[in-house]
Amino acid sequence: xxxxxxxxxxxxxxxxxxxxxxxxxxxxxxxxxxxxxFCSVTFGAGGSTREGTLATVLEIRDEGLAAAPHLSCIGGxxxxxxxxxxxxxxxxxxxxxxxxxxxxxxxxxxxxxxxASDLVAFIRAETGDWFEIDVAAYPEYHPQARSPQDDLDNxxxxxxxxxxxxxxxxFYNADAYWSFVDACxxxxxxxxxxxxxxxxxxxxxxxxxxxxxxxxIPRWIRRKLESYGDDSISVRxxxxxxxxxxxxxxxERGAPGLHFYTLNSASLTSTIWQRLGL
Ligand SMILES: Cc1cc2nc3c(=O)[nH]c(=O)nc-3n(C[C@H](O)[C@H](O)[C@H](O)COP(=O)(O)OP(=O)(O)OC[C@H]3O[C@@H](n4cnc5c(N)ncnc54)[C@H](O)[C@@H]3O)c2cc1C
Numbered sequence: 001x002x003x004x005x006x007x008x009x010x011x012x013x014x015x016x017x018x019x020x021x022x023x024x025x026x027x028x029x030x031x032x033x034x035x036x037x038f039c040s041v042t043f044g045a046g047g048s049t050r051e052g053t054l055a056t057v058l059e060i061r062d063e064g065l066a067a068a069p070h071l072s073c074i075g076g077x078x079x080x081x082x083x084x085x086x087x088x089x090x091x092x093x094x095x096x097x098x099x100x101x102x103x104x105x106x107x108x109x110x111x112x113x114x115x116a117s118d119l120v121a122f123i124r125a126e127t128g129d130w131f132e133i134d135v136a137a138y139p140e141y142h143p144q145a146r147s148p149q150d151d152l153d154n155x156x157x158x159x160x161x162x163x164x165x166x167x168x169x170x171f172y173n174a175d176a177y178w179s180f181v182d183a184c185x186x187x188x189x190x191x192x193x194x195x196x197x198x199x200x201x202x203x204x205x206x207x208x209x210x211x212x213x214x215x216x217i218p219r220w221i222r223r224k225l226e227s228y229g230d231d232s233i234s235v236r237x238x239x240x241x242x243x244x245x246x247x248x249x250x251x252e253r254g255a256p257g258l259h260f261y262t263l264n265s266a267s268l269t270s271t272i273w274q275r276l277g278l
Contacts, residue, residue: 007037007194007257008278012060012264014041014052023264024056028063030266034273037257038066038095040134040167045101046075046111050084058091068134069093071123072101073113078122081113085127095132097167098123098158117158124162135159137166137193139180140173143214156187165191167259170198170215172242174249192256197247199260199268200225200239202232240268244275251276 010031015021028039041056043049053069060067071084088096100116113119116135123131135158138151145151159166171177181193198215200206203225210217217225221242228234247258260269 004256006251006255008034008273009038009040009194009257009259010036010262010269011040011042011196011259012056012262014044014049014056015264016052020264025059027262027264027266028060028065030270031262032063032065034270034278036065038068040068040070040097040259043070043072043099043101045072045103047080047084054087054091057093066095067093068095068097068132070097070099071119072099073111073116073119073122074101075103075111077112081119081122082126085123085131089127089130094130095134096123097134097136098163099136115154115158117154117161120158120161120163132165133163134165134167135163137168137180138214139168139171139176140214140216142169152183152187155184156189159184159189159191163191165256166193168193168196169213170196170261172218172221172246173216174246174253176216177250177255178253194257194259195247195250195255197243197258197260197272199243199262199272201236201263201265201268203228203235236268240271240275243268244272247272247276 012024015024039060041053041060043053057067057069069088071081073081098116098119100119113122120133120135123133137155141148141151145154168177177195184193198206206217206225209215224238225235228238250258262269
């Protein structure tokens with residue numbers, strides 16, 4: 001079992017419209033009751049959401065919750081990323097999630113950073129221990145990785161560059177997570193690796209996300225979801241059962257926490273959270 005209390009956190013993306021801002025505020029008001037350890041806010045590759053990410057983080061903090069912005073480096077320059085770090089520091093932000101990011105297809109991979117490990121090293125060189133740094137982990141391996149071994153080598157590289165903890169890509173197969181955790185432990189990487197949890201709101205959206213990020217939907221889950229067709233009530237009910245069972249098993253076996261991908265909507269995350277009795 002994990003020696004410390006598990007931490008439960010949630011992730012949002014910065015909304016782009018006034019309606020999106022209002023929707024996220026309503027979601028946060030609901031999730032605040034659950035007292036998450038922190039709320040993270042994504043950062044569009046190439047800096048496309050820079051202002052939105054910071055504005056959302058500051059609003060979350062004003063509401064009395066801890067907030068951690070993400071920072072992605074692909075397409076960025078040392079000077080633009082230094083500016084972002086300076087801005088985060090000037091607001092007293094001390095926790096961030098450092099990523100490579102994905103440029104939209106068609107955009108050249110310009111920029112001075114190639115991998116998240118470059119960003120972690122840069123943050124440490126520029127700001128020492130100011131920031132607590134989370135990085136991404138892929139229990140089912142990153143889709144661009146040459147091999148599982150290679151992906152683990154690369155994960156180890158960014159941890160050794162100075163990451164404090166990791167949050168995983170979502171998965172529905174707990175064995176993949178534990179196998180990844182064991183492989184990291186065998187390399188002497190003893191940082192917390194927090195499972196990323198994706199509640200299931202829609203079969204088509206989940207299939208689209210999973211194709212893009214390389215997260216596997218096990219055949220039995222996919223077939224069941226397909227069988228519900230447009231019956232969104234059954235999709236959500238089945239998804240709640242599957243994801244709650246996954247979370248309960250992870251916590252019982254000693255996962256250091258859970259990080260919920262809320263997609264700016266509170267209902268599924270808070271139902272799972274309540275069912276787990278967190
Ligand atoms: C928890 C979480 C939060 C996320 N938040 C955001 C966000 O806010 N904004 C966003 O744009 N994206 C976000 N993403 C998506 C992420 O940016 C993509 O998955 C991206 O493709 C990889 O980012 P990374 O930081 O894991 O990259 P890296 O760790 O750099 O790995 C990317 C690929 O490069 C390989 N690699 C790494 N180092 C080397 C090396 N030295 N030599 C050769 N190959 C190497 C790895 O094996 C892997 O295949 C998030 C993902 C997760 C899991």
